Amino acid sequence: KQEVTQIPAALSVPEGENLVLNCSFTDSAIYNLQWFRQDPGKGLTSLLLIQSSQREQTSGRLNASLDKSSGRSTLYIAASQPGDSATYLCAVCGGSNYKLTFGKGTLLTVNP
Amino acid sequence: EAGVAQSPRYKIIEKRQSVAFWCNPISGHATLYWYQQILGQGPKLLIQFQNNGVVDDSQLPKDRFSAERLKGVDSTLKIQPAKLEDSAVYLCASSYNRGTRDEQFFGPGTRLTVL
Numbered sequence: 356k357q358e359v360t361q362i363p364a365a366l367s368v369p370e371g372e373n374l375v376l377n378c379s380f381t382d383s384a385i386y387n388l389q390w391f392r393q394d395p396g397k398g399l400t401s402l403l404l405i406q407s408s409q410r411e412q413t414s415g416r417l418n419a420s421l422d423k424s425s426g427r428s429t430l431y432i433a434a435s436q437p438g439d440s441a442t443y444l445c446a447v448c449g450g451s452n453y454k455l456t457f458g459k460g461t462l463l464t465v466n467p
Numbered sequence: 468e469a470g471v472a473q474s475p476r477y478k479i480i481e482k483r484q485s486v487a488f489w490c491n492p493i494s495g496h497a498t499l500y501w502y503q504q505i506l507g508q509g510p511k512l513l514i515q516f517q518n519n520g521v522v523d524d525s526q527l528p529k530d531r532f533s534a535e536r537l538k539g540v541d542s543t544l545k546i547q548p549a550k551l552e553d554s555a556v557y558l559c560a561s562s563y564n565r566g567t568r569d570e571q572f573f574g575p576g577t578r579l580t581v582l
Contacts, residue, residue: 359509389570389571391573396578397576398471398573398574398575398576399510399558399560399573401570401571401572404570452515452522452523453569454515455500455571457510457511458509459507459509460509
């Protein structure tokens with residue numbers, strides 16, 4: 356059974372800092388890994404999707420890496436802004452039904 | 468392109484009552500998912516449809532939860548009777564197809580409170 360762990364559970368940083376969110380998973384037989392953002396009371400917004408054959412993906416100030424063999428991914432956010440404050444969720448896709456298994460998320464607060 | 472629509476956004480009911488949620492996926496998306504997200508947890512898949520057929524309902528509490536997707540478009544999720552532990556956000560998502568390259572797009576969710 357796939358298990359996804361995200362560390363830290365919560366993170367508070369001053370504006371302008373670069374930061375890293377971590378995600379680990381127990382079964383390396385995955386098709387892809389997605390990072391999502393969730394604002395309070397809202398649904399999930401997909402940030403980045405990394406295929407199992409890829410090592411990283413970049414979008415603006417976000418960079419996600421994937422090391423499938425070790426079961427780890429990181430989300431790097433450069434020059435953080437207060438608008439980046441949200442919960443960040445990692446999810447891995449695997450199994451015959453391409454099922455997403457989510458971590459519990461990291462609650463990020465960027466202070467002005 | 469319109470996103471995934473869900474209604475209602477909020478619902479408060481007493482335990483043992485019934486409730487239904489509605490989802491309209493992105494046009495042309497064949498796969499539809501219902502997730503349950505309990506406070507402080509990541510979403511958990513309840514049921515997955517491919518067109519109007521069920522692909523995975525292994526984590527759906529079938530004694531009280533049911534779902535259907537008529538004509539392979541809209542879907543409804545029903546809980547009858549509700550329990551206190553059903554209090555959660557119910558998220559609907561859709562994707563173009565099942566596959567390694569398909570992103571799932573999520574609706575805003577329905578927040579259910581069972582008193």
